[in-house]
Amino acid sequence: MSIPFGLTIDERLLKYHLGNTHPMNSDRIFPAYHLLKEIFIDMDPTSFSIVTPTEIEPNLLAKAHDPEYIATINEFSLDGKGSALEYGLGTSDCPVFKDMAEISEMVVSSTVTNVEKIYNDEIHYSFQLLGGLHHARRSKASGFCYYNDVNVAIHKLKQLKDDIKILYFDSDLHFGDGVYYDFENDPNVLKISFHESGHFLFPGTGFSEEVGVNEGEGMGVNHPFFPFTWDEPYMKRFDDIIPSLFESYNPDFVIWQAGVDGHALDPLGHLQLTTNTYHHMAKSIRELADKNMSTPRVLGLGGGGYNSDSVARSWASIVSGLSKTKLPLKASDEWVNTCKAQGISVSPELHDSMTTSKSFEDTAEIEKGNNLYSEQFDSIVSKYHSI
Numbered sequence: 001m002s003i004p005f006g007l008t009i010d011e012r013l014l015k016y017h018l019g020n021t022h023p024m025n026s027d028r029i030f031p032a033y034h035l036l037k038e039i040f041i042d043m044d045p046t047s048f049s050i051v052t053p054t055e056i057e058p059n060l061l062a063k064a065h066d067p068e069y070i071a072t073i074n075e076f077s078l079d080g081k082g083s084a085l086e087y088g089l090g091t092s093d094c095p096v097f098k099d100m101a102e103i104s105e106m107v108v109s110s111t112v113t114n115v116e117k118i119y120n121d122e123i124h125y126s127f128q129l130l131g132g133l134h135h136a137r138r139s140k141a142s143g144f145c146y147y148n149d150v151n152v153a154i155h156k157l158k159q160l161k162d163d164i165k166i167l168y169f170d171s172d173l174h175f176g177d178g179v180y181y182d183f184e185n186d187p188n189v190l191k192i193s194f195h196e197s198g199h200f201l202f203p204g205t206g207f208s209e210e211v212g213v214n215e216g217e218g219m220g221v222n223h224p225f226f227p228f229t230w231d232e233p234y235m236k237r238f239d240d241i242i243p244s245l246f247e248s249y250n251p252d253f254v255i256w257q258a259g260v261d262g263h264a265l266d267p268l269g270h271l272q273l274t275t276n277t278y279h280h281m282a283k284s285i286r287e288l289a290d291k292n293m294s295t296p297r298v299l300g301l302g303g304g305g306y307n308s309d310s311v312a313r314s315w316a317s318i319v320s321g322l323s324k325t326k327l328p329l330k331a332s333d334e335w336v337n338t339c340k341a342q343g344i345s346v347s348p349e350l351h352d353s354m355t356t357s358k359s360f361e362d363t364a365e366i367e368k369g370n371n372l373y374s375e376q377f378d379s380i381v382s383k384y385h386s387i
């Protein structure tokens with residue numbers, strides 16, 4: 001019997017709700033939860049397996065976060081009240097809410113459970129819908145993230161094998177600063193991030209000059225993109241860079257923060273990507289892992305994405321590519337109606353049309369900006385890697 005593809009789409013994760021008017025609310029997850037369940041789990045229960053989070057050992061969270069910070073989150077979580085700006089808690093981005101500790105821990109345990117199952121060969125590929133809270137720092141909540149499940153997962157992998165070679169690829173709209181800075185010294189974590197340039201968007205960092213420090217020099221690979229970059233040039237850079245880095249680095253474990261807030265419909269940024277880019281990256285990562293890893297070990301994490309409609313089909317495209325499953329052209333009327341009953345409007349069409357240069361009236365400035373970023377990237381990264 002073949003090994004199933006793992007999916008964490010636990011309904012309890014809908015409680016990661018930072019407020020009705022906050023972009024990180026349960027409406028972003030609800031359609032995706034039901035869509036992935038319908039088109040993967042219900043359609044093909046032998047090829048897909050639900051991964052249910054199990055509790056993590058008590059000291060694991062403290063490897064990525066300071067004990068005082070954890071204690072403050074626990075305290076504020078009891079009644080959903082409190083403010084500690086030195087910890088980034090109680091801001092508009094990271095409000096305090098009841099049960100924030102439990103739900104944030106559940107995100108971490110979901111990611112760690114997937115890591116353990118992949119490492120133990122129970123599954124080879126999986127996708128954790130609410131994982132990839134990549135902005136949280138050791139003692140600071142940031143960018144809608146309280147605990148950094150990626151960092152905890154990396155510590156878990158190092159516990160399992162201390163010299164494990166991890167490839168962390170982050171294609172969220174935003175630079176994966178919390179992961180990069182926590183492991184910027186680390187020679188065994190190759191951190192690659194594709195994101196809208198920090199000149200235009202939070203967190204304002206992630207330029208190609210940031211290559212890692214000390215023993216980790218060269219292990220940071222940051223590629224900013226100019227606002228309004230569309231599918232074609234983005235995919236070309238992916239194809240030019242990712243396969244060669246993957247093959248030369250030869251990772252033991254791949255974590256992909258596959259945030260979909262770079263989608264053209266997303267309200268938070270300016271990239272103009274579609275399901276075509278997400279599916280292309282997922283398919284390529286699957287092929288690279290199948291071809292190059294003696295045991296494929298790839299964990300996809302949902303990351304950002306704040307338009308309920310585009311998030312659902314973008315994640316569906318990613319799971320389709322990573323699992324080598326054909327995505328139907330349309331979702332069912334039942335799914336559309338389930339979302340409608342929650343007050344969420346979604347389109348049944350699961351495939352976007354590709355954005356090409358013809359999609360834009362004035363491409364010259366975008367191309368000029370991207371050429372500059374690409375030249376800087378190539379000149380810096382080629383000192384450390386053959387690309």
Ligand SMILES: [Zn+2]
Pocket residue numbers: 172173174259261303304305
């Ligand atoms: Zn993001």
